[in-house]
Amino acid sequence: MALYESTPGGTYKSIAADLGINRATLREWVLRDRERRGVTTATAKPAARPREAASSADPDERVRQLEARVAELEASERKLATERDILRKAAKYFAGETNW
Template structure:
């Protein structure tokens, strides 16, 4: 990929657009402008460094899995997910079923079961 040389004015406008857009992401603004996410991020960080502004904390994910309704609903959802993860068991009782391998290709030693030592020749 060829390196592109963007004017200082374009870079300043890109940084201003990112800073002024509420909920903007590097990925979204970069796609709109046709630049790479990494370039936009570098421009924003460099502009903040020059102006003496400390780096902003990481932004929250766009999709929040917790309910917005309040602390009780969120706490209930967290407990539910924790309980589900602690009590998780495979439906069939054992995994993988019938002692088969999860490999995509057939075994190179068809008669050998998992855990058995390799034959010595």
């Protein structure tokens, strides 16, 4: 949810594809999260704003933003690690297949 909200120009389709999940599932998660936070659809995904504006929010909101960012980065790290492992396995496979 935080990834979708924090990605300027990101669509449900593109973010869902990056995460390897169904577009409708991501949309449902985002809508539930917005409902939980009491965010209206008119203010749900504003254009990218400078980092300085985010720092002027109240401390609890800033903590929530930072926690969401940490979760986003951890998810990205897991995805990159998985991709790296797949590439390593593919490289080993293809290195064994070549008979020079």
